Amino acid sequence: DEFTVGLYQIPTSVFTVDSGIEKCKGYNRHVVYAGNASPAGDYSWDFGGCKVTDTIAVNDFSVSVGAYNYNPFVTLFVEEHGCWSDTTRLPVGAKPVFEMNATKLRGCDSLTVNFYSRLLVDDAVDFFWEFGDGTSSHEASPAHFYADTAFYDVALTITNTITGCQSGFQAADMVKVFPTPVADFSADPSICYGDTIEIEYAHAIDSTLCYWTFERCHELGPVGTESKKQLVIDEPTGLITLKVDEYGCFSPPQNKLVKRRPHFDFATDTLQGCQPFRLEINPVAKDDFLNFTWLKDGMVFPAGTDDFFMYPDSGKFTIGTAVQSTETGCSDTLVKTDWFWVHPKPVSAFNPDYPVATDEHPTITFTNLSERAISYLWDFADGNTTTEDNPQHTYQKIGEYDVLLVAETEYSCKDSSVFQVKIIPFDVFTPNAFRPDSDIEENRTFMPVGLGAGADKFKFLIYDRWGQLVFESYNPEEEWNGTMKNGKPAPMGTYVWIANFFDIQGYEHNPKGQVLLIR
Structure with a gap:
């Protein structure tokens, strides 16, 4: 295989600066490229603010010597065929015959600049100022008003009215008019924030200086930046104030009242x-x-x-x-x-085996029917208590007793219930005589059974002296009124009675005796 390799010499950036034609001495200099690059190369000239008053040929210039109070240099580097030269930098090397200056070159929103120029030697010249905003002046020391914010390149050209020789200087961004910043920041007074809020001046640039003040709120530690802060709102409302400085232009203070949700x-x-x-x-x-x-x-x-x-x-x-x-x-x-x-509340409930008992058998057993309870307190209403689950209690006296059961859960929740029990006397009252036509109602009938007798399994029989059955009853409420089974009045005399019954607690009784029927 064959291939061709091309080699190029590295270009040089050599140039010369000489005094040029004699008549324009002190106004401009002659700058000529003296390197090895061809005219097709890429030449990067920088005349340091000096004005090119004439282009004589390719890379052959007439350049003004500049102003007295500047120190201009000419700089060049060359690129050809992808090869780069070194950079050559030479002073213009002539003492300028004029100076230019201005006062107050920086301002906010708008600016009036007083420009100043002076010849160092007397000569007949014309001054031509270019202010960079499309306007110009032929005054030697004009005052110019800049109405808009921008950076302005200012140039001054001096022309000898006799020889036509020119000199001048151009200052890039000589005048800078900055906008006054607006200190708006990201806090919305209509929002109800939490305890913290992040605020930011969103238009910050490298030269921005933010002056924050906080009332009823404070900065949250060493976080945030010059333009961004994190705050704790200490009270229902906090006042935030921001003033911004950019390039010496100060904004009016911006106040915002922020509010947080209630505590x-x-x-x-x-x-x-x-x-x-x-x-x-x-x-x-x-x-x-x-x-x-x-x-x-x-x-x-x-x-x-x-x-x-x-x-x-x-x-x-x-x-x-x-x-x-x-x-x-x-x-x-x-x-x-x-x-x-x-x-949950427990359910207190119980039943006595005998709601009514006789004084012959006054012991009552209580069955506990409570739910969701783990402990109990019984009060038998006679001065005695117990904590048994299903107690038995013997009463010593006849009476009515409101028995109280308090049931309690593991969480100390309580419920109570009351059941009345009665202790009644068991009396079989047996009168020895009665008269059906008595003026006293209680003496008109005969029944030997009294309190404590149950209605179930009850039998009461009356016999005359010959053993004949005269009367029978199966209900303690059905008493003998002196009438025989045939409906006729029984004759006056002595009769034998026999009773068989069970009391209210189920105990059997078989009393018997005699009674006198009086007519």
């Missing part, structure tokens, strides 16, 4: 209780001018002086509050899930 809490008198549960809620306001509204069971209840809620059912319950500040209009909610626990 609050709530507390309850307890976190658990027994069914039914009465809960007291106390609002805790950490800011002024707050209105509380309670959130319960999907409903809202304005907070008042007595904030109580009843919970008839057991379980864990969630409660919350919505709060609004009348000062800022900001609101927030706080919900405490499963905040308190309502424990």
Whole structure:
């Protein structure tokens, strides 16, 4: 294989600076390229602000010597065929015959600049100022007003009116008119922020200086930058002020009032209780001018002086509050899930084996029917108590007793029930005579059974002296009124009676005796 390799010489950037033609001495210099690059090369000339007064040929210039108070240099580097030369830098090397200057070259929004030029030797010249905004002046020392913000290149050309020789100088960005900044920053007074807020001056540039002041808020530690801050809002409202300096132009101060959501809490008198549960809620306001509204069971209840809620059912319950500040209009909610626990109430219940007992057998057994309880307290209403589950108690006196059972759960929830028991005397009152036509009602009938006799399995028989059955009854309420079974009045005389019955507690009794029927 064959291939061709091309080699190029490295270009040089050599040039000369000489005095040029004699008549223009002191006005301009002659700059000529003297290197090895061809005219097709890429030449990068920098005349250091000196004006090119004439282009004589390719890379052959007549250049002004500049102004007295500047020190101009001519610089060149060359590129050809992708090869780069070194950079050559030479002074113009002539003492300028004039000086140019200006006062107050920087301003804000608009600016009036007083330009100044002076010949160092007397000569007949024409001054030509170019102010960079499309306007010019032939005055030697003009004043010019810049109405807009920008950077302006200013040039001065001096022409000898006799010889036509020219000199001059051009200063890039000599006049700089900056816009006055607007200190707007990212905080919205209509938003209700949390406890912290990030603010930023979004138009910051390298030269920006931000002067922040904070009232009722403070900076959050060593974070942020000159133009971006993180703040803690200490009170319901905070005042933020920003003033910006850019290139010596100061903005008017910008004030913004920011607001945060209210600070609050709530507390309850307890976190658990027994069914039914009465809960007291106390609002805790950490800011002024707050209105509380309670959130319960999907409903809202304005907070008042007595904030109580009843919970008839057991379980864990969630409660919350919505709060609004009348000062800022900001609101927030706080919900405490499963905040308190309502424990189920036990069911106290029991049965005595004999609600009514006789004084012959005054011992009663109580059956406990309670639910969800683990401990019990019995009060037998006669001064005696017990903690047994299913107690037995013997009463010493006749009377009515309201027996109390208090059932208690493992969470100390209680329920009580009362059952009245009676202790009655067992009396078989047996009169020895009766008269059906007596003026006293109680003496008109005969029944030997009294208190304590049950109605079940009752039998009462009357016999005459010959053993004939005269009367029979199977109900203690059906007494003998002196009439025989055939419906005729029984004759006056002595009769034998026999009774068989069970008392109210199931004990059997078989009393018997005699009774006198009086006519």
